[in-house]
Amino acid sequence: MDAPAPSPSRANLVLATLFLGMFVIGGTELLAVGVLDLIAADLRVSIPAAGLLVTVYALGLAVGGPVLTAATIRLDKRTVLAGALALFIVSNLVAVLTGSYGLLLVARILTGAFQGLFIAAAFAAGTAVVPPARAGRAMAVVVSGVAVSGAVGVPLGTLVGQALGWRGAFAAATGLAAAALVATLAVVPSVPGAGAGARGQVRSAVAPRVLAVLALTGLIFASVYAALTYIVPFLQTVTGVSGGLISVFLLAYGAATAAGSFGGGRFADADAARALVVGTAGVAGCLLALYLVGAVPVLVALALLAVGGFAMGMAPSMQYRVVSLAGPGGAFAQSLPASAANVGIALGSFAGGAAVGAFNTSAAVIAGLVIAVIAIPVAWATSFLTPPAVEVAAAPPPIREPALCQA
Incomplete structure (x- = not known):
């Protein structure tokens, strides 16, 4: 017998809880960035070696997330969410307590995998408590947790790290995870988990139409992070900004990503395919503007705001399109956009670094622009893709008749 339908306020509370979980784990992913020097000094390793803690985390998320999602595909999503958070807490505690660099690397890989598992289950749970017409907005609330953590959580975590040490910062994140x-x-x-087994889910989720949108997701994030990874030296050498003002520019970008991810849900519900085309073209235009007005601080700030808004404004549409195009493999497909995004971030950072090494700091923006221009026809082509005939199975199984939710 189905449980009674949740009230609108209860549905909103569920989404807020999922947002909190995403905020905590998203902040933990990037927390190491702000305390790399402290970790390196404490464990007596080089800064590049400490930087591997960020790289292996992304690898754990990109690979381990889908693997764990497939392994738990039939389990109740509430159980998966709780289990992922519990294991996330344990692996973070290992990171806090260990004095071994090797063990810390392993802990970070596992933490990334548990985050990937949580992300997939969070999207499934979030869309299960709202009507199908509001699925995009529910996805937007969930993904906004990561965007807000980047804009607010990471700077705060860095301050805690400077005051209490990197272990104190990770301990604080662990406490927040326990609250979540x-x-x-x-x-x-x-x-309820998916009715189909992992093999059938994976087969549907790796169909060419799904892989095409995942490739687009990777290209979009690669274009943004080719430029963003080297935005600080760009601001210093091209824009002439230094010191505390750099933080203001970065905070503006972070605020734009948060606003974009929240607002992007409505575009996903209206026409996700069109949102990806417009958003990709918008990112390309903003990167071009960033390059052309790089010497004018006010215009650079506006360009960064626009890049953040367009890029994260597409995130709900990416998730929406992948899940709908996966058809009966939608439950497993929930884990794939995050993996594609992390692959894109890694490739974009590499491309930006190669461009800077060969030319100058402005070349990183050009590298991102080139990738964005390539992504435009890909976005246009994917807009013609349609879900399989068994569309009804694409969404996670509802737990009951959905209630209206002001997501």
Whole structure:
């Protein structure tokens, strides 16, 4: 017998709880960036070696997330969310307590994998408590947790790290994860797992139409991060900004990504395919503007705001398109956009670095622009892709008749 439908306020509370979980784990992913020097000094390794803690985390998310999602595909999503957070807490505690660089690397890989698992289950649980017409907005609330963590959580975590040490910062993140676990158990309802086994799910989720949108996702993130990875030296050498003003520019970008991810849900619900075409063209235009007005601080700030808004404004549409195009493989496909995004970030950072090494700091923006221009026809081509005939199976199984939710 189905459980009673959640009230609108209860559905919103569920989404807020999922947002909290995404905020905590998203902040933990990037927390190491702000305390790399402290980690390197404490463990007596080089800065590049400490930087591997960020790289292996992304690898764990990109590979381990889908693997764990496939392994838990039939489990109730509330159970998966709670389990992922519990394991996330344990692996973070290992990171806090260990004095071994090698063990810390392993802990970061596992933490990334558990984040990937949580992300997929969070999207499934979030879309299960809203009507199909609001699925994009539910996805936007969930993904906004990561965007807000980048804009607010990471700077705050860096301040804590400077005051209490990097272990103190990670301990604080672990405490927040424990709070998110308690909230998940108290608020998130039971959401049945997928009826089909992992093999059938994977087969549908890796169909060419899905891979095409995943490739587009990778290109979009590669274009942004080719420029963003080297935005600080760009601001210093081209724009002439230094010191605390750099933080203002970065905070503006972070605020734009948060706003974009929240607002992008409505575009996903209206026409996700068109949103990706417009958004990709918007990123290309903004990167071109960033290059052309690089010497004018005010215009650079506006360009960064626009890049952040366009890029993360597409995130709900990326998720929406991948899940809908996967058809009966939608439950497993929930984990794939995050993996594609992380691959794109890695490739974009590499491309930007190669451009800077060969030319100058402005070349990183050009590298991002070139990738964005390549992505435009890809976005246009994917807009013609349609879900398989069995569209109904694409969405995670509803737990009940959905209630209206002001997501």
